[in-house]
Amino acid sequence: MNTGRTIFAQLMDLLPLAEFRRCVDRYEGDYKVQSFSCLDQFLCLAFAQLTYRESLRDIQTCLRAHQPQLYHMGFRGGISRNTLANANAQRDWCIYADFARILIAQARALYQHDPFGVKLEQTVYAFDSTTVDLCLSLFPWAQFRRRKSAVKLHTLLDLRGNLPTAVYVTGGGVNDVKLLDQLGLEAGAFYLLDRGYVDYRRLYAITQGLASSSPAPSRTRATVAAPGAGSTAPRDCVPIRPFASPDRRARVGIRLRCGGFTTSTPRKTCA
Numbered sequence: 001m002n003t004g005r006t007i008f009a010q011l012m013d014l015l016p017l018a019e020f021r022r023c024v025d026r027y028e029g030d031y032k033v034q035s036f037s038c039l040d041q042f043l044c045l046a047f048a049q050l051t052y053r054e055s056l057r058d059i060q061t062c063l064r065a066h067q068p069q070l071y072h073m074g075f076r077g078g079i080s081r082n083t084l085a086n087a088n089a090q091r092d093w094c095i096y097a098d099f100a101r102i103l104i105a106q107a108r109a110l111y112q113h114d115p116f117g118v119k120l121e122q123t124v125y126a127f128d129s130t131t132v133d134l135c136l137s138l139f140p141w142a143q144f145r146r147r148k149s150a151v152k153l154h155t156l157l158d159l160r161g162n163l164p165t166a167v168y169v170t171g172g173g174v175n176d177v178k179l180l181d182q183l184g185l186e187a188g189a190f191y192l193l194d195r196g197y198v199d200y201r202r203l204y205a206i207t208q209g210l211a212s213s214s215p216a217p218s219r220t221r222a223t224v225a226a227p228g229a230g231s232t233a234p235r236d237c238v239p240i241r242p243f244a245s246p247d248r249r250a251r252v253g254i255r256l257r258c259g260g261f262t263t264s265t266p267r268k269t270c271a
Helices: 007-012 017-026 038-050 056-064 067-073 081-090 094-111 176-181 200-208
Strands: 124-134 143-145 148-158 163-171 190-192 221-223 251-258 261-269
Touching: 007 038, 007 067, 017 038, 017 094, 038 056, 038 081, 038 094, 056 067, 056 081, 094 163, 124 143, 124 176, 148 176, 176 200
Parallel strands: 124 190
Antiparallel strands: 124 148, 143 148, 148 163, 221 251, 251 261
């Protein structure tokens, strides 16, 4: 009979729970909570993610099967579908967003010196989206087509370690390029974007933000660059040169890289 600690408890020991409690206190997550704390909620969601649970009933059934071990796994409150559903609906999501930023910062520090095929000191990001299909009868608020619902996950990925640094969730009908307005630009960093993000007014904003972008190895990728101060752009990275103010039909130069062929379109006009 195994008398040691569970693997789940050992994994949770790696988390900075003191920082998690600060996040809870910041948003008063445990205000008037008697039995099912934010930590219990987080442990339930972490257990569901690690064990590939598919529903609230699945989470409840699996955890209750290990009832004698729940205390040693860190749970202090009872587990039920109704309690977990209410917590997911009413607790402030900012608690877990702030805690996720803390975990991402720790993970990026661990991978900051790992090579990833390109000799660059600056950070390299890839920004793209994926569509998650949903049932229209269960998710009518996210209607995407006549008979289908969907949401989009717009993810900013740090290629040094393949770590997500920002994730935006929108309806399936939201155009990808609109998320560039919410993207916080890092001066001197490189951003990989596909053609779905080619919007000259927004690319000019990238230029103003002193960010950079290098070409991705795909037939449908666009090369856009605006090197920041002190940055070293790759040899085939072409700077955006604004010909006029973006306020009135801005014109910028951009070079598109398609399947090994490079075509220049230096005077594209923004509507």
